[in-house]
Amino acid sequence: MSDFLSILGEEFPQVRSGLWVTLEATVLGSLVALLLSFVLGLAAGSKLLLVRGVSRTVVEFFRGTSLYIQLFWLYYAMPPLTGYELTPLVCGIVAFGLNYGAYGSEIVRGAINSVPRAQYEAAVALNMTPFHRMRKVIMPQAWVQMIPSFTNLLIQLLKCTPLLWLLSAADLMTAIEHVRSRSGETLTTYLVLLAVYFVLAYALTLLMNMLERTAKRRLGLHTGAGSLLKTRTAEAAATAGGAR
Numbered sequence: 001m002s003d004f005l006s007i008l009g010e011e012f013p014q015v016r017s018g019l020w021v022t023l024e025a026t027v028l029g030s031l032v033a034l035l036l037s038f039v040l041g042l043a044a045g046s047k048l049l050l051v052r053g054v055s056r057t058v059v060e061f062f063r064g065t066s067l068y069i070q071l072f073w074l075y076y077a078m079p080p081l082t083g084y085e086l087t088p089l090v091c092g093i094v095a096f097g098l099n100y101g102a103y104g105s106e107i108v109r110g111a112i113n114s115v116p117r118a119q120y121e122a123a124v125a126l127n128m129t130p131f132h133r134m135r136k137v138i139m140p141q142a143w144v145q146m147i148p149s150f151t152n153l154l155i156q157l158l159k160c161t162p163l164l165w166l167l168s169a170a171d172l173m174t175a176i177e178h179v180r181s182r183s184g185e186t187l188t189t190y191l192v193l194l195a196v197y198f199v200l201a202y203a204l205t206l207l208m209n210m211l212e213r214t215a216k217r218r219l220g221l222h223t224g225a226g227s228l229l230k231t232r233t234a235e236a237a238a239t240a241g242g243a244r
Contacts, residue, residue: 003183003184003185004179004183004185004188004189007179007182007183008179008183008192011175011178011179011182014170014175014178015172015175015176015179017170017175018170018171018172018173018174018175018176019172019175019196021089021164021169021170021171021172022161022164022171022172022173022200023200024089024093025089025092025093025096025161025164025169025171026154026157026158026161026200026204028093028097029092029093029096029097029100029157029161030096030097030100030154030157031097032093032094032096032097032098032101033096033097033098033099033100033101033104033153033154033157034101034104034150035097035101036097036098036101036102036104036105037100037101037103037104037105037107037108037150038105038108039105040055040058040059040101040102040105040108041104041105041106041107041108041109041112042108042112042134043055044056044059044105044109045109045112045113055105058102059102059105059106060102061102062098062099062101062102063099063102063103067095067096067099067160067163068163068166070095070098070099071091071092071095071163071166071167072166074086074091074094074095075088075091075167088164088167088168088169089164089169089171091167092161092163092164092167092169096157096160096161100153100154100156100157103153104150104153107146107149107150107153108142108146111142111143111145111146111149112138112139112142114142114145115138115141115142119137119138119141120133120137120138122137123136123137123138140215140218140219141219143215144212144215144216144219147208147211147212147215148208148212150208151204151205151208151209151212154204154208155201155204155205158197158200158201158204159197159201161173165177172193172196173193176189176190176192176193
């Protein structure tokens with residue numbers, strides 16, 4: 001154990017650097033995934049058949065193919081085809097974003113469809129534009145429902161970051177493996193790795209829970225029981241009317 005701690009101290013700069021790479025992959029991959037989730041999720045509800053078809057095709061392709069293969073394709077197969085070579089970190093960010101963005105689009109689509117039809121009808125009756133209906137009435141309610149599912153999705157993304165090790169990225173897994181190979185302490189090394197990922201996942205959970213509480217508080221800021229429909233549509237209509 002003392003040898004392990006000594007070697008961990010010596011390798012701490014590399015471990016810290018690897019942790020930073022893991023955080024970068026998680027944060028940037030999550031941003032790409034969230035952006036793609038909303039683009040594909042909203043496109044899935046479009047009135048245009050072509051837009052819906054493109055969305056469905058992209059979602060099914062990235063959900064139906066392995067994340068391992070997507071990583072390897074971006075890192076090994078794409079350079080000979082395009083002449084551009086991505087770094088392991090960028091490959092990870094793109095692959096994580098595309099893969100989890102495809103799953104996230106279903107969260108967005110389902111949450112939007114779960115908003116009561118009366119909300120849409122009331123917004124239409126107030127002569128609101130489709131953009132204002134979505135921004136002021138539908139999305140605030142759908143967003144609250146999306147957050148728990150997005151929390152699970154982002155934790156899954158975090159737990160997939162050790163796959164960067166397969167591309168020889170200098171992430172946390174790579175640094176910890178180097179400590180293990182030097183110390184020979186397999187059990188202790190992987191217990192430390194488990195603890196680090198647990199702390200990261202728990203911190204992400206706390207952050208998303210705080211975001212959910214904020215979203216609920218904003219949604220019910222001026223509402224009483226049973227008055228959500230009137231308040232959201234009235235505020236949205238006032239805003240839309242002022243913009244005109």
